[in-house]
Amino acid sequence: MYRKHPELLLNLGSCLAVGAIIAIVTFLLMRERASVEQGAIRSAGNIVKLIETDIVRNVELYDLSLQSLIWAVQHPELLGIPAPMRQQVLFNQAFGSTVRGDILWLDQDGKVVADSASTTPRTASFAENPIFQEHRRNPDTGLVISPPFKARYGDPHWLVSFSRRIDGADGKFAGVAIGAMRLSHFNDMFKRLDVGHDSSINLMNVEGRLLARNATEPSVQRNEQIGDSFASRPNFRRLLAEGNGSFTASSADDGQLRLYTFARVQGLPLVLVVTQSVSEVYGAWKRTAILVSTATAVLCIGILWLSQMLGRELKRRRSAERSLEELAATDSLTGLANRRQLDQTLRREWARAQRTQRPVAVLMIDVDHFRGFNQRHGHHGGDEALRRVAGAIAASLLRPTDLAARYGGEEFVAVLPDTVLVGALILAERIRLNVRALPPYGADERSVTVSIGIGVYEPGCAMGLAELMAKADEALYRAKSNGRDRVEAPA
Numbered sequence: 220m221y222r223k224h225p226e227l228l229l230n231l232g233s234c235l236a237v238g239a240i241i242a243i244v245t246f247l248l249m250r251e252r253a254s255v256e257q258g259a260i261r262s263a264g265n266i267v268k269l270i271e272t273d274i275v276r277n278v279e280l281y282d283l284s285l286q287s288l289i290w291a292v293q294h295p296e297l298l299g300i301p302a303p304m305r306q307q308v309l310f311n312q313a314f315g316s317t318v319r320g321d322i323l324w325l326d327q328d329g330k331v332v333a334d335s336a337s338t339t340p341r342t343a344s345f346a347e348n349p350i351f352q353e354h355r356r357n358p359d360t361g362l363v364i365s366p367p368f369k370a371r372y373g374d375p376h377w378l379v380s381f382s383r384r385i386d387g388a389d390g391k392f393a394g395v396a397i398g399a400m401r402l403s404h405f406n407d408m409f410k411r412l413d414v415g416h417d418s419s420i421n422l423m424n425v426e427g428r429l430l431a432r433n434a435t436e437p438s439v440q441r442n443e444q445i446g447d448s449f450a451s452r453p454n455f456r457r458l459l460a461e462g463n464g465s466f467t468a469s470s471a472d473d474g475q476l477r478l479y480t481f482a483r484v485q486g487l488p489l490v491l492v493v494t495q496s497v498s499e500v501y502g503a504w505k506r507t508a509i510l511v512s513t514a515t516a517v518l519c520i521g522i523l524w525l526s527q528m529l530g531r532e533l534k535r536r537r538s539a540e541r542s543l544e545e546l547a548a549t550d551s552l553t554g555l556a557n558r559r560q561l562d563q564t565l566r567r568e569w570a571r572a573q574r575t576q577r578p579v580a581v582l583m584i585d586v587d588h589f590r591g592f593n594q595r596h597g598h599h600g601g602d603e604a605l606r607r608v609a610g611a612i613a614a615s616l617l618r619p620t621d622l623a624a625r626y627g628g629e630e631f632v633a634v635l636p637d638t639v640l641v642g643a644l645i646l647a648e649r650i651r652l653n654v655r656a657l658p659p660y661g662a663d664e665r666s667v668t669v670s671i672g673i674g675v676y677e678p679g680c681a682m683g684l685a686e687l688m689a690k691a692d693e694a695l696y697r698a699k700s701n702g703r704d705r706v707e708a709p710a
Contacts, residue, residue: 266493274487358384409431556623560622578676578677579687581633582673583691584695674691
């Protein structure tokens with residue numbers, strides 16, 4: 220089929236090529252997309268690790284300061300030194316800075332005994348504070364980190380506290396060492412880290428309270444504040460359950476897809492979350508994908524269009540070649556097969572008859588008194604008569620395997636495969652009558668007539684193709700000798 224229709228093979232090949240190009244480009248784009256996603260996750264993960272390290276360091280410093288205060292409190296001999304020197308012993312002066320916050324020593328009744336902010340402690344009582352009460356009840360609480368709060372005594376910033384229980388020499392409750400850290404410290408640090416447009420860095424405790432945030436998300440900046448709870452949100456529950464990692468999900472704020480990269484701060488009830496806008500993460504990739512997809516589409520369309528044009532030209536060429544073949548095999552005057560095609564058909568049908576042991580018949584047809592007709596009507600009239608006779612012969616052959624050809628001059632031949640003598644006689648008589656029924660030409664009283672001789676090959680006969688033609692020619696000669704306008708069978 221493809222040999223007869225090469226344009227089909229061309230179209231199939233071009234379609235396969237286009238499919239391969241699309242598959243390769245799609246694979247490369249998806250691989251690049253995965254690479255972009257992994258790069259964004261790595262970048263966010265590095266930010267999380269950096270912040271986690273800073274948080275752990277700050278918590279460790281606070282804890283060391285609290286433990287140092289507890290050690291000093293548990294050595295009464297140090298408390299008798301002058302107040303300025305005692306202040307140096309009790310408190311690390313780095314925590315006297317307003318950037319970090321204050322450290323307090325509370326006695327067993329919740330009153331402030333010593334204050335890192337001043338040698339004269341503030342007048343305040345924390346007896347009703349839930350954390351103070353928890354330390355008094357439970358000797359094994361260890362380091363406690365509070366939810367975010369605002370101080371009752373003038374500090375407008377959000378803070379979290381770190382506290383440890385102080386035990387006396389007898390092991391009984393002797394007070395609490397507590398330090399407050401301003402969350403603005405983390406906000407300032409977050410602002411120095413660029414996570415892209417419409418993204419955020421979040422620090423929360425395991426209860427879902429927001430402790431610190433730097434956000435470029437407009438909806439977040441408008442609606443969410445430090446201290447708000449995220450505990451009921453599906454995304455928070457998921458990241459709390461998984462501990463660390465990343466996932467893509469819709470934000471509860473605006474419904475936009477975001478990439479969440481998160482980690483539980485080592486050894487602390489804190490969670491760090493970096494959210495990135497998916498449209499921001501894949502923005503550059505999308506622009507590249509659009510450009511590459513457009514170029515690929517243009518290329519594929521061009522390939523298909525060129526294939527169609529080339530296929531059309533191949534079809535046109537094949538049609539022209541077929542027309543040339545038909546012209547080369549057709550008699551230009553009568554439209555019947557010419558002598559060349561006749562010879563090919565005779566050899567082919569003779570070989571088939573020999574191979575299949577089937578009969579084949581040949582009709583030799585000659586127009587009667589054609590020389591005189593030509594003299595009366597000229598060559599133009601003779602040509603018209605031959606065309607009419609050829610039309611009558613062609614109309615008489617009903618099977619597609621039968622062939623009518625012009626043998627030369629006013630002679631015609633009909634090749635009839637799988638035809639015995641009786642069938643050949645019937646067909647020859649039909650041809651003779653059809654020719655006789657043609658209308659007269661010019662002033663003639665009647666139309667032209669034909670004489671027909673039949674040659675038949677029967678399986679088992681010792682006969683060659685030349686002998687078959689000779690027998691048909693002999694029969695034709697007898698038909699003309701016996702008065703013309705008749706059919707003669709082989710002798």
